[in-house]
Amino acid sequence: MTAARVIIAGGGPVGLMTALGLAHAGVPVLLIEQEPALTIDLRAGSYHPPTLEAMAPYGITDRMLERGIKVRHWQIRDRNNPAWVANWDLGLIADLTPYPYRLHLEQHRLTPIILDILRGEPLAEIQFSARFTGVEQTADGVRVTYERNGERTVVDGAYLIGADGGRSNVRKAIGMPFEGFTWDERFMVISTSFDFQTRGYAKNVYLADPDQWATLFQMPGDVTPYWRIVIPTDINIPEDVLAAPDAVEAWLQNFAPRADERYEVLYNSFYRVHQRVARNFRSGRVLLAGDAAHLNNPLGAFGLNSGIQDAANLIPKLAAVWHGAAPDSLLDLYDRQRHTATVEHVQANSIANKRTMEERDPALRKAHFEELVHTAETPELARRFLINSSMIAAVQRASEVA
Numbered sequence: 001m002t003a004a005r006v007i008i009a010g011g012g013p014v015g016l017m018t019a020l021g022l023a024h025a026g027v028p029v030l031l032i033e034q035e036p037a038l039t040i041d042l043r044a045g046s047y048h049p050p051t052l053e054a055m056a057p058y059g060i061t062d063r064m065l066e067r068g069i070k071v072r073h074w075q076i077r078d079r080n081n082p083a084w085v086a087n088w089d090l091g092l093i094a095d096l097t098p099y100p101y102r103l104h105l106e107q108h109r110l111t112p113i114i115l116d117i118l119r120g121e122p123l124a125e126i127q128f129s130a131r132f133t134g135v136e137q138t139a140d141g142v143r144v145t146y147e148r149n150g151e152r153t154v155v156d157g158a159y160l161i162g163a164d165g166g167r168s169n170v171r172k173a174i175g176m177p178f179e180g181f182t183w184d185e186r187f188m189v190i191s192t193s194f195d196f197q198t199r200g201y202a203k204n205v206y207l208a209d210p211d212q213w214a215t216l217f218q219m220p221g222d223v224t225p226y227w228r229i230v231i232p233t234d235i236n237i238p239e240d241v242l243a244a245p246d247a248v249e250a251w252l253q254n255f256a257p258r259a260d261e262r263y264e265v266l267y268n269s270f271y272r273v274h275q276r277v278a279r280n281f282r283s284g285r286v287l288l289a290g291d292a293a294h295l296n297n298p299l300g301a302f303g304l305n306s307g308i309q310d311a312a313n314l315i316p317k318l319a320a321v322w323h324g325a326a327p328d329s330l331l332d333l334y335d336r337q338r339h340t341a342t343v344e345h346v347q348a349n350s351i352a353n354k355r356t357m358e359e360r361d362p363a364l365r366k367a368h369f370e371e372l373v374h375t376a377e378t379p380e381l382a383r384r385f386l387i388n389s390s391m392i393a394a395v396q397r398a399s400e401v402a
């Protein structure tokens with residue numbers, strides 16, 4: 001066993017991307033993933049321009065584009081008032097990015113692309129069925145324990161990166177507080193083959209409603225595109241009641257009635273939503289990235305995007321430290337930059353988006369939509385809005401932190 005490598009816990013998109021970036025930069029890595037293979041459950045699937053730019057140098061973005069759906073136009077609208085529609089056109093920021101759109105592609109189609117490219121890196125070792133269980137830090141390294149096929153293994157490394165998701169055992173092992181709160185609702189995801197463009201919806205829509213907002217995403221699917229709808233549900237109603245075929249059908253018919261025709265529902269799933277940020281993204285030789293470092297609600301599609309942006313920020317810094325081109329203190333800058341972007345942009349915007357979607361006060365709803373429509377119809381204002389909502393501002397803000 002050699003200490004001359006970086007150990008990464010977690011083979012989700014963030015761990016894979018970090019491993020790829022480091023190996024590509026000449027840093028040997030060992031990635032340990034607890035599952036026997038990549039997870040395929042349905043999660044995020046909307047990528048913003050800076051994220052696509054961050055993945056492009058490794059050839060990931062080109063492969064995503066082969067399959068993904070480019071969403072240049074998206075909407076924020078009201079479920080009850082058809083006049084309240086803000087139409088956004090990412091073409092307005094085409095001078096700022098080579099990817100002036102949101103790219104829709106299921107997370108479980110992204111991770112095999114990264115893994116495939118990572119397997120071509122001679123400096124990368126990947127172990128599945130390897131569950132991180134503990135870490136000890138010394139002055140010049142980390143000693144990491146993991147279990148593989150019932151056997152306990154101890155490995156030494158120079159640094160450990162915790163990219164092991166929201167319940168991060170790495171974060172717990174270093175005793176890092178995960179500050180914030182959990183929303184009262186449980187979110188339900190419904191997938192259907194029905195094409196909501198036939199009802200005037202863009203391929204990505206945020207629909208405000210005081211009782212039940214909804215977001216719609218068109219996704220590529222295996223053969224033909226399908227739609228994912230995310231709605232909040234009452235935590236007191238059991239999942240099997242909410243997910244009963246007739247209950248889902250009733251919800252869809254109420255949302256978009258179809259005379260005498262049932263919806264084809266492909267699947268549904270549930271998840272709890274949190275707003276939490278690790279107090280620091282670094283503790284000595286242990287670094288946190290992605291969901292291990294922060295969680296947010298999905299309104300704005302910032303979660304996975306910000307995790308990839310963590311990786312993109314960390315890779316060149318850790319590589320520079322590894323190669324002796326920069327002092328170890330450069331890693332504190334990673335913490336400061338990404339923590340700031342997370343708190344000021346990801347947390348602030350995702351919380352504000354959710355509050356807007358569920359606003360109950362009719363006067364506030366009206367004022368907000370009038371402002372949104374005015375913003376969308378005024379190119380200079382729309383441009384500023386898009387720079388913020390597409391996370392260009394978040395990445396810019398991080399780079400300004402010294």
Ligand SMILES: Cc1cc2nc3c(=O)[nH]c(=O)nc-3n(C[C@H](O)[C@H](O)[C@H](O)COP(=O)(O)OP(=O)(O)OC[C@H]3O[C@@H](n4cnc5c(N)ncnc54)[C@H](O)[C@@H]3O)c2cc1C
Nearest residue numbers: 010012013014034043044131132164165290291298303304
């Ligand atoms: C159920 C669910 C639904 C979601 N839906 C949406 C959505 O609709 N829209 C949206 O924008 N975002 C959504 N998200 C958030 C988004 O998927 C995450 O932001 C994204 O997955 C973060 O990537 P990650 O690599 O940091 O973490 P993860 O994707 O969680 O990857 C962490 C990896 O670490 C592994 N791991 C965990 N513990 C250990 C251990 N001890 N040792 C080794 N490996 C370990 C896990 O098996 C996993 O492969 C959802 C998240 C969840 C959990």
